[in-house]
Amino acid sequence: MSAIKDDAKIAVSVVVHACGRIDLLDRCLDALVRQQFHPRRYDIIVVDDEPNHNTLHLVAGWRTRTLDRGPRLSYVANPGPGGPPAALNRGWRVARAPIVAFTRDDVVPEPGWLAAGLAACDDRTEVVCGRVQTLIAPHPADAQPGAHALEAADFTSASCFLRKPVLERLGGFDERFDIRGSDADMYFRLLEHGIAIAQAPVALALHPVGPAPWGQSLLRVRHEEFDALLYKKHPALYRQKVEPSPAWDNYVVAGVLLLALVSALLGMDIMAALAFGAWLLLTARRCAHSLRGAAHTPSHVAEMVVTSALLPLLTVFWRLAGAVRYRVRFA
Structure with missing residues (x-):
């Protein structure tokens, strides 16, 4: 009682x-x-x-x-x-x-x-x-x-x-x-x-x-997969409150690098060089933006270089993986 x-x-x-x-x-x-x-x-x-x-x-x-x-x-x-x-x-x-x-x-x-x-x-x-x-x-x-x-x-x-x-x-x-x-x-x-x-x-x-921890964002990017499910359940609210449009910048970076690799495999050296140069330029721009207002220790600069190169690729991978897993048109 x-x-x-x-x-x-x-x-x-x-x-x-x-x-x-x-x-x-x-x-x-x-x-x-x-x-x-x-x-x-x-x-x-x-x-x-x-x-x-x-x-x-x-x-x-x-x-x-x-x-x-x-x-x-x-x-x-x-x-x-x-x-x-x-x-x-x-x-x-x-x-x-x-x-x-x-x-x-x-x-x-x-x-x-x-x-x-x-x-x-x-x-x-x-x-x-x-x-x-x-x-x-x-x-x-x-x-x-x-x-x-x-x-x-x-x-x-x-x-x-x-x-x-x-x-x-x-x-x-x-x-x-x-x-x-x-x-x-x-x-x-x-x-x-x-x-x-x-x-x-x-x-x-x-x-x-x-x-x-060093490179933590490379592990955190896996959460992008669940954005596909969130979009599938609430497409209008997702575009209104989370992301007005797809993250095309990441797709552009990934696409340019893919173009460079395919061109190199096909022996198209000039195209490969141009595409790889464009990828380096985009990556350097992203790295500079990430370092703005942040610490400039050697360890942190190295971390920004690595994550700037890998994050767009991982983001595209996990977003597409989410689209496949949850069967939704999501980019």
């Missing part, structure tokens, strides 16, 4: 997507238990996308510390299918509150984040989008500029509040996507269903971004 009474008092369940980054999760949980909100009015659900004992023990430690005076914490393993959308779905489906707040382990909600988000959830509002502020180094590395996408996003699972019936009605997040595509897909479905969405800029969460 006491458990039922406790559940009735909970206004919001906070779902945290975690993926093995213990230090970041510890920082996030520290911010969440310090919210300027009654500790018995919310609980925290950590969904471990890479189930391991370290994360389980960390959550258990926080649960022990907050047992008497803080919000209740729980740990949920996500053994599969992996990925942020599946983890978020596991989280909200076990949530006990009528409103579910989403964030992730590399985000630090400000003390007033929870209260501000809930204050915007009036009777006519079913979804509230909080604000994310990226804290980044003065001279960003190659993989870091993409972090600013969280600030510009109309909807991000790093800082949002949804009523549970809405999630049930939409079936949660589409688990075919990665995190970027999943957030955009959820936002587009909300718009298409005419669900009221409010913006709460006061519900602020910070997103500190550290140094990125």
Whole structure:
């Protein structure tokens, strides 16, 4: 009976997507238990996308510390299918509150984040989008500029509040996507269903971004594959809010290089030289643009040279792979 009474008092369940980054999760949980909100009015659900004992023990430690005076914490393993959308779905489906707040382990909600988000959830509002502020180094590395996408996003699972019936009605997040595509897909479905969405800029969460691994953007470009699925599901909204037209510049670079290779194989030396020269010129232009305002250390310059040469080719490959995989005309 006491458990039922406790559940009735909970206004919001906070779902945290975690993926093995213990230090970041510890920082996030520290911010969440310090919210300027009654500790018995919310609980925290950590969904471990890479189930391991370290994360389980960390959550258990926080649960022990907050047992008497803080919000209740729980740990949920996500053994599969992996990925942020599946983890978020596991989280909200076990949530006990009528409103579910989403964030992730590399985000630090400000003390007033929870209260501000809930204050915007009036009777006519079913979804509230909080604000994310990226804290980044003065001279960003190659993989870091993409972090600013969280600030510009109309909807991000790093800082949002949804009523549970809405999630049930939409079936949660589409688990075919990665995190970027999943957030955009959820936002587009909300718009298409005419669900009221409010913006709460006061519900602020910070997103500190550290140094990125060398060549990280070469791995991140694989996400382009999911743009094909997003376009297939929401063609009009995709062109309106994501990409007004195909990324023809990448296709031009890839096409020029292909022309150079084919010409060389056919013994057309002049054509091959001209096409290869054009490819070098386009690549150098891209590299110069990438280095504008960035660090000019030898390592970073080398990284920009490599990524400027490979990214257009990989982008075209993954976009075409997505078009084939999801059977959609997408370029």
